[in-house]
Amino acid sequence: MAMVEPIQVLDLSETEQKHLFVSFCSIFCRCYQEDVFGVQQYKYCTVLLPEEYTAYTHLPRVSEGGVFSIVQDIPKFSVPSMLKGEIYMGTILNPERWTFENGYRTQFDYRIAEETLLHGFFTGASRSGKTVAAIRFIAELSKVRRKKTGKTSSYRSNGSKTGLADTCKICRAGEVQILFYGKCKFRPIKLNPWKIPKGVYPQIWIDGVIDIYCRAYGLLERGKQMIADVVFELYEEAGVMKAIDKEDWKETVPELSKQVNFAAIYKRMEKKKDDLDSPGKGRAGNDTRDAYARLLDRLNCFDRKYSIESRLYGTSDGLGIDDLIGDDDVTVLESKGLENTFKNFIFGVITSGFYKFALAHEGGFLAEDQYETVLVIEEANEVLTGNDCAGTGGGQTFGMSGQSEFEQILDQSAGYGLFIMAITQKIADMPSSIIANSGLVFAGRLKRNR
Numbered sequence: 001m002a003m004v005e006p007i008q009v010l011d012l013s014e015t016e017q018k019h020l021f022v023s024f025c026s027i028f029c030r031c032y033q034e035d036v037f038g039v040q041q042y043k044y045c046t047v048l049l050p051e052e053y054t055a056y057t058h059l060p061r062v063s064e065g066g067v068f069s070i071v072q073d074i075p076k077f078s079v080p081s082m083l084k085g086e087i088y089m090g091t092i093l094n095p096e097r098w099t100f101e102n103g104y105r106t107q108f109d110y111r112i113a114e115e116t117l118l119h120g121f122f123t124g125a126s127r128s129g130k131t132v133a134a135i136r137f138i139a140e141l142s143k144v145r146r147k148k149t150g151k152t153s154s155y156r157s158n159g160s161k162t163g164l165a166d167t168c169k170i171c172r173a174g175e176v177q178i179l180f181y182g183k184c185k186f187r188p189i190k191l192n193p194w195k196i197p198k199g200v201y202p203q204i205w206i207d208g209v210i211d212i213y214c215r216a217y218g219l220l221e222r223g224k225q226m227i228a229d230v231v232f233e234l235y236e237e238a239g240v241m242k243a244i245d246k247e248d249w250k251e252t253v254p255e256l257s258k259q260v261n262f263a264a265i266y267k268r269m270e271k272k273k274d275d276l277d278s279p280g281k282g283r284a285g286n287d288t289r290d291a292y293a294r295l296l297d298r299l300n301c302f303d304r305k306y307s308i309e310s311r312l313y314g315t316s317d318g319l320g321i322d323d324l325i326g327d328d329d330v331t332v333l334e335s336k337g338l339e340n341t342f343k344n345f346i347f348g349v350i351t352s353g354f355y356k357f358a359l360a361h362e363g364g365f366l367a368e369d370q371y372e373t374v375l376v377i378e379e380a381n382e383v384l385t386g387n388d389c390a391g392t393g394g395g396q397t398f399g400m401s402g403q404s405e406f407e408q409i410l411d412q413s414a415g416y417g418l419f420i421m422a423i424t425q426k427i428a429d430m431p432s433s434i435i436a437n438s439g440l441v442f443a444g445r446l447k448r449n450r
Contacts, residue, residue, distance in 0.1 A: 085114070089137065190312050196253050196254055212405065322357050324354075352405055374419045
């Protein structure tokens with residue numbers, strides 16, 4: 001049997017030889033034009049060794065014991081199997097294997113272990129399955145008991161769509177509580193954001209609510225200071241500041257603080273604006289007048305007797321944020337009917353309130369008398385970021401300085417048993433903390449043109 005010759009010689013025509021010679025010379029040129037059958041076109045050429053070519057066309061493999069790229073190996077993406085977690089998320093698909101009986105479905109489940117619970121986000125384009133995946137996760141999570149404590153996780157949701165509220169009934173029939181924040185006639189719930197939760201130090205709570213409100217409405221640092229003057233004045237008149245020095249302040253402060261509400265803040269702010277030109281006080285500048293006008297424009301919904309904001313959020317008989325923290329249950333907060341900016345403020349305060357309650361409570365939500373809490377926030381890019389800029393009247397736009405409170409919550413709340421699950425189409429617009437701290441990522445179809 002004859003051996004194959006290592007070198008073979010081809011008898012090429014003169015035209016073929018010239019064509020190959022030109023292509024060979026192009027190795028040393030980035031780009032050149034060539035006349036092929038009378039057509040001028042650009043040709044690109046380079047020479048690669050086999051290993052170099054493999055490195056260009058395949059991802060490198062990683063060897064055990066260290067990071068050693070083996071460029072000759074064609075990578076294989078392994079399908080996870082034998083997952084034994086308590087949270088069932090579906091069946092694993094293998095896009096390279098199809099059968100008449102099962103299609104792309106494998107015999108393996110995709111499961112998440114309860115001990116791996118961390119912050120997470122669901123992202124993807126519209127109709128990519130974000131809400132469906134979140135509902136599956138919530139339904140499974142509500143049935144899981146912690147191995148160490150034997151307790152389940154409490155669940156709260158910002159349901160900005162009725163679909164999430166309706167479908168969450170599957171979690172646990174009879175133990176799902178659906179509360180409506182924007183309907184006065186159907187299962188309404190009144191809330192007073194200015195009622196200080198039990199155990200939370202008054203100034204910490206007041207500063208936080210003011211910051212969230214000003215970021216949501218773009219009131220800037222000037223507006224923040226002006227509304228703070230009014231709010232602290234009302235709390236002092238209610239006796240909150242004097243009660244701080246007493247031993248029973250944790251019990252008395254919530255009851256005293258509920259006297260402060262949005263309606264009272266609006267009326268006091270309006271009075272201060274009217275007093276600007278009072279005799280003996282000097283004439284206020286236009287910038288001060290403009291600042292008061294901006295504040296009153298944002299607060300005037302609480303002066304309308306029949307507005308949703310006035311009836312559900314402007315009185316002293318509303319619940320405090322800590323009253324929403326229940327036991328081992330599932331609560332869906334449906335906000336349809338609220339104006340968008342105010343809705344974002346309300347759910348921002350709820351998120352902040354849960355976190356501040358955990359800080360003030362010994363052991364947080366990991367304490368014996370509490371349950372670990374998962375907040376699932378739909379349209380989280382609106383709630384967790386806010387609108388922290390506003391026009392100054394001169395055509396310029398500025399934002400408030402400093403890290404928002406939501407960044408701090410995402411950085412630290414997991415250690416207190418509070419987990420944030422964000423549902424958003426715009427993960428790139430989310431705070432960097434939610435991406436950095438999210439151990440669970442559910443990503444659907446994503447596309448964004450820059």
